[in-house]
Every structure is written in C-alpha cells, then in structure tokens.
Amino acid sequence: MKNIQTFLVIVGLALIMSACSPADGNFGGSEYMPDMVHSLAYEANVYSAYKHNTWDKESTISRKALSNLHNPVKGTVPRGYAGMEFSGNSPMMEAKLRGETQINEIPVPLNGSAPFYYGDSEEERARAIEEIGINPFPITAEGLAEGKELFNIACAICHGTKGNGLGYLVDDEKNPLAKYPSQPANFTKDDFVNSPNGRFYYAIMYGKNVMGSFRDKLSYEERWQVIHYIRSLQAKAKGLEYNEKVNTLNPSYGRPAAMGHVQDVAPEAGAAGEGTEHE
Ligand code: HEC
Structure with missing residues (x-):
C-alpha cells in the first residue's frame, strides 16, 4: 500500500516536472497555466499582439475578434453625450447635438x-x-x-x-x-x-x-x-x-x-x- 502511494506521488511529480520543459531552439517551452501569463484582455487594433496566444485552438481562432474595434459597452455613455439618449449613429442624435431639435x-x-x-x-x-x-x-x-x-x-x-x-x-x-x-x-x-x-x-x-x-x-x-x-x-x-x-x-x-x-x-x-x- 505504502509503495503504491509513493509510486503515485513520484509519477505525479514527474508529470508536473515534465510540464516545465525548458525552451529550446524552435520550441518555446511548455507552460503551466499559461492564461496567467498571457492576458486575454481586449486590445484595440493590435492583431499581432496575440502571436503567443496559441496554446489552444479556441484562443487562436479568437485572435482577430480580440483585437478588433468593438461597439461601446452597453449601458455606458460616451464622453460628451451626457443627457442625451444614445442610440448609435442616429440622425436624431446628430440633430440634437447640433441644437436643431x-x-x-x-x-x-x-x-x-x-x-x-x-x-x-x-x-x-x-x-x-x-x-x-x-x-x-x-x-x-x-x-x-x-x-x-x-x-x-x-x-x-x-x-x-x-x-x-x-x-x-x-x-x-x-x-x-x-x-x-x-x-x-x-x-x-x-x-x-x-x-x-x-x-x-x-x-x-x-x-x-x-x-x-x-x-x-x-x-x-x-x-x-x-x-x-x-x-x-x-x-x-x-x-x-x-x-x-x-x-x-x-x-x-x-x-x-x-x-x-x-x-x-x-x-x-x-x-x-x-x-x-x-x-
Ligand atoms: C494679466 C492681466 C490680464 C488678464 C488676467 C487678462 N487680460 Fe485681457 N488684456 C490685458 C491687456 C494688458 C490688454 C491690452 C493688450 C494690448 O492691446 O496691448 C488686454 C486686452 C484684452 C482684450 C482686447 C484685445 C483686442 O482685440 O484689442 C480682450 C478682449 C481681453 N483682454 C479679454 C480678456 C479676458 C476675457 C480675460 C479673462 C479670461 C483677460 N483678458 C485677462 C491684460 C489682461
């Protein structure tokens, strides 16, 4: 029983250690929990910043989406629009901004x-x-x-x-x-x-x-x-x-x-x- 426990611990440690293989030549090294290292935060217009973001298919696919321009966050008011109903690019709002209404x-x-x-x-x-x-x-x-x-x-x-x-x-x-x-x-x-x-x-x-x-x-x-x-x-x-x-x-x-x-x-x-x- 004791032997099996020791064996499992050793196998476990070996697995963990092998996850930390060093970078070498063209190999960037394996990372343990890479999400903690590479932020998934939005970055406007920075398509290439995600070149490291390739540890799984999903993040590779979302690269473009992550780096594109986004609509204003729902429920927020852009600077200078306070007091106006904001509904995107409407001619109504244009008229209001110009004081025509x-x-x-x-x-x-x-x-x-x-x-x-x-x-x-x-x-x-x-x-x-x-x-x-x-x-x-x-x-x-x-x-x-x-x-x-x-x-x-x-x-x-x-x-x-x-x-x-x-x-x-x-x-x-x-x-x-x-x-x-x-x-x-x-x-x-x-x-x-x-x-x-x-x-x-x-x-x-x-x-x-x-x-x-x-x-x-x-x-x-x-x-x-x-x-x-x-x-x-x-x-x-x-x-x-x-x-x-x-x-x-x-x-x-x-x-x-x-x-x-x-x-x-x-x-x-x-x-x-x-x-x-x-x-
Ligand atoms: C430190 C002193 C000082 C302060 C403060 C000051 N001014 Fe003046 N201002 C002058 C002097 C001196 C002249 C005359 C300049 C000249 O004609 O050589 C002048 C001239 C002017 C003129 C006439 C320009 C022209 O077309 O002949 C205007 C208008 C004016 N000031 C507006 C203002 C306003 C508005 C403020 C505040 C936001 C202000 N000034 C603050 C000293 C000052």
Missing part, C-alpha cells in the same frame, strides 16, 4: 472641444473677428452667473470687475504698488462695445501683447459664458440690457434664452484654414 439644445461640441480654425497672426485675428459671430449659447441667468465667476477669477485682476480696464493690478487707488506695464482693455469703451464676439473669443484664445492666452484655462463653453458676461457689463455701462430675457445691446451678440430657439445660429463660422486645430 429643441430650445436649449445648444450645439455643444463633443468632449467640450470645438475646432478653432485661426492661426496666431494679425490676418488671422482679423478673419476671426469677421467670421466668429453670435454666441452659440443662449443668454441664461446661470450662464451669466458662471461667466461672472470666471471673469472675476481670470480677467478682473487686470480688466476690473466692471470690465473698465481698472483692475487691481493697474488701479493705483486701491493698490499703491500698481505698476502693470500695459493698460488692460476697457470693455466699456465704444470700440469694444461695437466689436463683434470674435474679437473677444480670439483674445481669449491667443491673448494680446502682455496678456497671456486663456485657451487652456477656460473650456469652450466657459469662454462663451465669459463673453456673455462681458456683454452684460457693457450693457450696464451703456444703460442697456443684456440678460436671459432681453438683449438691447446688439442682437448679433447673443440670444436671450426666453426668445427660444433660432434655427440658423452657426456655432463657429470659418472654413478650415491655416492653424487648423482642435481646441
């Missing part, structure tokens, strides 16, 4: 990023000012509140909380150490009140002279909400109105939410040109 369905670009087709030069600046028109977001109370907060954080230190160019950095009444080398723009001046939105958008993207760029500080929507808020400051300075109900400043700057949806609002004009970039 309902009030408040603003053309927010996917992933909060929008193409910006303008390079950093005087000609490109002029082109942006000419082409970038109405604010793609309707004027809302929440948007103005957000714009105000962002403006006070990012711009007011120079341009002043009233947008009159008298920020803390340059206002020697409030700040005896004020020594800023350049006068920040006074947005309440006619020049700026009469300038189209493109001038503001372009300045945010590229800055101007000593003013730095804010393209990486503010998202696409945030930039436009800041511009709405600047317009509201201008309206205040002029005794006009620019809010969610009325816009007596200039109808081509922004559309009050109360007015409902306008079909022909172009989010950002401009054909592809130099400096084409996604932002």
Whole structure:
C-alpha cells in the first residue's frame, strides 16, 4: 500500500516536472497555466499582439475578434453625450447635438472641444473677428452667473470687475504698488462695445501683447459664458440690457434664452484654414 502511494506521488511529480520543459531552439517551452501569463484582455487594433496566444485552438481562432474595434459597452455613455439618449449613429442624435431639435439644445461640441480654425497672426485675428459671430449659447441667468465667476477669477485682476480696464493690478487707488506695464482693455469703451464676439473669443484664445492666452484655462463653453458676461457689463455701462430675457445691446451678440430657439445660429463660422486645430 505504502509503495503504491509513493509510486503515485513520484509519477505525479514527474508529470508536473515534465510540464516545465525548458525552451529550446524552435520550441518555446511548455507552460503551466499559461492564461496567467498571457492576458486575454481586449486590445484595440493590435492583431499581432496575440502571436503567443496559441496554446489552444479556441484562443487562436479568437485572435482577430480580440483585437478588433468593438461597439461601446452597453449601458455606458460616451464622453460628451451626457443627457442625451444614445442610440448609435442616429440622425436624431446628430440633430440634437447640433441644437436643431429643441430650445436649449445648444450645439455643444463633443468632449467640450470645438475646432478653432485661426492661426496666431494679425490676418488671422482679423478673419476671426469677421467670421466668429453670435454666441452659440443662449443668454441664461446661470450662464451669466458662471461667466461672472470666471471673469472675476481670470480677467478682473487686470480688466476690473466692471470690465473698465481698472483692475487691481493697474488701479493705483486701491493698490499703491500698481505698476502693470500695459493698460488692460476697457470693455466699456465704444470700440469694444461695437466689436463683434470674435474679437473677444480670439483674445481669449491667443491673448494680446502682455496678456497671456486663456485657451487652456477656460473650456469652450466657459469662454462663451465669459463673453456673455462681458456683454452684460457693457450693457450696464451703456444703460442697456443684456440678460436671459432681453438683449438691447446688439442682437448679433447673443440670444436671450426666453426668445427660444433660432434655427440658423452657426456655432463657429470659418472654413478650415491655416492653424487648423482642435481646441
Ligand atoms: C494679466 C492681466 C490680464 C488678464 C488676467 C487678462 N487680460 Fe485681457 N488684456 C490685458 C491687456 C494688458 C490688454 C491690452 C493688450 C494690448 O492691446 O496691448 C488686454 C486686452 C484684452 C482684450 C482686447 C484685445 C483686442 O482685440 O484689442 C480682450 C478682449 C481681453 N483682454 C479679454 C480678456 C479676458 C476675457 C480675460 C479673462 C479670461 C483677460 N483678458 C485677462 C491684460 C489682461
């Protein structure tokens, strides 16, 4: 009895040991539980990564499937699609994304990023000012509140909380150490009140002279909400109105939410040109 047990143990050990035969020449060696070594995880577009994955027929056959593109996982929402029913490539969804179906369905670009087709030069600046028109977001109370907060954080230190160019950095009444080398723009001046939105958008993207760029500080929507808020400051300075109900400043700057949806609002004009970039 004891002999048989010893014999079985020895046979067992021999079997296990033989599974660990070393690699040699063209022979890659045998592996014990190879699944632990070679992950079966999905890898997009990496067909050849599975060349080691050949220890049985099944895995060899599934190589292609493992390395192909896959549909979005059921029940998940791709970035930028929050709040929308996602049903694949439907024209309905396209229309929604473009803001063509309902009030408040603003053309927010996917992933909060929008193409910006303008390079950093005087000609490109002029082109942006000419082409970038109405604010793609309707004027809302929440948007103005957000714009105000962002403006006070990012711009007011120079341009002043009233947008009159008298920020803390340059206002020697409030700040005896004020020594800023350049006068920040006074947005309440006619020049700026009469300038189209493109001038503001372009300045945010590229800055101007000593003013730095804010393209990486503010998202696409945030930039436009800041511009709405600047317009509201201008309206205040002029005794006009620019809010969610009325816009007596200039109808081509922004559309009050109360007015409902306008079909022909172009989010950002401009054909592809130099400096084409996604932002
Ligand atoms: C560090 C100070 C500073 C900050 C912060 C700042 N700016 Fe400026 N900005 C300036 C100065 C200075 C000028 C004038 C540049 C010139 O004309 O030489 C200017 C000019 C501008 C102009 C006019 C550009 C033109 O076409 O003439 C706009 C629009 C503008 N800023 C928007 C903003 C906005 C929006 C913010 C916040 C997101 C901001 N700025 C933050 C200093 C600043």
